[in-house]
Amino acid sequence: MLFEEYSYFDYQFPEPQYLGAKHTHLAWIQKFIPKDINSALDAFSGSQSVAFLFKQNGFQTITNDFLNFNNQIGLALIENAKEKITQEDLEVLFKTAKNKEDYQLIESVFTGVFFEKEEAEFLDNFRANIPLLNNPYKEALVYSIINRSMTRKITMGHFGHTQALKYASDPERIKRNRSLIRPVKEIFEDLLPKYNNAVFDNKQENQSFNENILDLLPKLDNVDLAYFDPPYCDSHADYQSFYHLLETYTEYWEDKQFINGIKRYEPQRFSGFDKKRDVVDSFEKLFEYSQEIPHWLISYNDRSYPSVEELTKIISKYKDVEVKAKAYRNGRGGKGSVAGSHEVLFVCKPKKKHVINKNQEVQKIHEGL
Numbered sequence: 001m002l003f004e005e006y007s008y009f010d011y012q013f014p015e016p017q018y019l020g021a022k023h024t025h026l027a028w029i030q031k032f033i034p035k036d037i038n039s040a041l042d043a044f045s046g047s048q049s050v051a052f053l054f055k056q057n058g059f060q061t062i063t064n065d066f067l068n069f070n071n072q073i074g075l076a077l078i079e080n081a082k083e084k085i086t087q088e089d090l091e092v093l094f095k096t097a098k099n100k101e102d103y104q105l106i107e108s109v110f111t112g113v114f115f116e117k118e119e120a121e122f123l124d125n126f127r128a129n130i131p132l133l134n135n136p137y138k139e140a141l142v143y144s145i146i147n148r149s150m151t152r153k154i155t156m157g158h159f160g161h162t163q164a165l166k167y168a169s170d171p172e173r174i175k176r177n178r179s180l181i182r183p184v185k186e187i188f189e190d191l192l193p194k195y196n197n198a199v200f201d202n203k204q205e206n207q208s209f210n211e212n213i214l215d216l217l218p219k220l221d222n223v224d225l226a227y228f229d230p231p232y233c234d235s236h237a238d239y240q241s242f243y244h245l246l247e248t249y250t251e252y253w254e255d256k257q258f259i260n261g262i263k264r265y266e267p268q269r270f271s272g273f274d275k276k277r278d279v280v281d282s283f284e285k286l287f288e289y290s291q292e293i294p295h296w297l298i299s300y301n302d303r304s305y306p307s308v309e310e311l312t313k314i315i316s317k318y319k320d321v322e323v324k325a326k327a328y329r330n331g332r333g334g335k336g337s338v339a340g341s342h343e344v345l346f347v348c349k350p351k352k353k354h355v356i357n358k359n360q361e362v363q364k365i366h367e368g369l
């Protein structure tokens, strides 16, 4: 590692609030990153915590998530090398929007669900102004921060429930968590410097994608390491129910229905990794399409479907695999990480091949090492 690359570790990843985020496991994951690689893919990047680690390592980083609000964090903190939000940008964002009447989605759908009317109006007005920044990286930073602000304000940090307004008027809960009653604008202003300070240039052409990973993989080449952290099927896999509000705010859907008490958009995007009926087939394809990538690291949980043993079998068709496990001391990050379960990492390397040389001697060689 060059001297300069050590300094990338001075940049702090803004702490996420995302089910299954790996920011608390980064030191552990770092131990299994192969030496002497140049490029790395974070295929199911969520909060972007692992992609950020790759960027800090000085790798050319390719990051992807099929939800656009996560891709916006990828554009803001992984692909973006220098754009930050300035005081002038804030003036643009906070002014009264000229096209206010075209931006009423949050007020009309989510008033009385997650927000009081005034807060919903603020969010619509702010959303109308984001495109005026006219710079995809600045816009991505703003989406990342405002989405994070909403997660901080709403009780439990996700949107798969209808308790937000009830808890925000409960003095006991407010005492424990003042963010429940803070205006989103104030939370945004608090978080802004953390995101601005996390923007850096690692001198690589990093890229953020917003695709189903099975569509993206065939288009990629020259990737040395793939990190796979799929939803844990049968644990907490339904990201679109937990975080629908952030996707709706980012996409500002006009062609969806908003269903159930939580007003989740419908139809949802197709994942392939969140339902038992699809997941084995999706893993088969994922590994088949990744076979040219020499190293894989796969995060998993020993309470998920398919089992660790079954997944090991599927991986073994393509790679030599070692299974590392780390116990959870306390339940963090949802059902999949309750105390007693294990965070699992499959460490996958090119298969050792048996080659017969001229003298018919069998030699073991390591491919690509």
Ligand SMILES: C[S@@+](CC[C@H](N)C(=O)[O-])C[C@H]1O[C@@H](n2cnc3c(N)ncnc32)[C@H](O)[C@@H]1O
Pocket: 018, 019, 020, 021, 022, 023, 043, 044, 045, 046, 047, 048, 049, 050, 064, 065, 066, 067, 070, 211, 212, 213, 214, 229, 230, 231, 232, 239, 270, 271, 272, 273
């Ligand atoms: C366990 S989370 C990843 C957490 C991430 N490593 C972090 O540190 O925040 C799984 C992610 O996979 C995404 N996802 C689900 N199905 C996908 C697919 N077919 N292609 C790409 N991303 C997908 C979800 O949106 C979710 O963000």
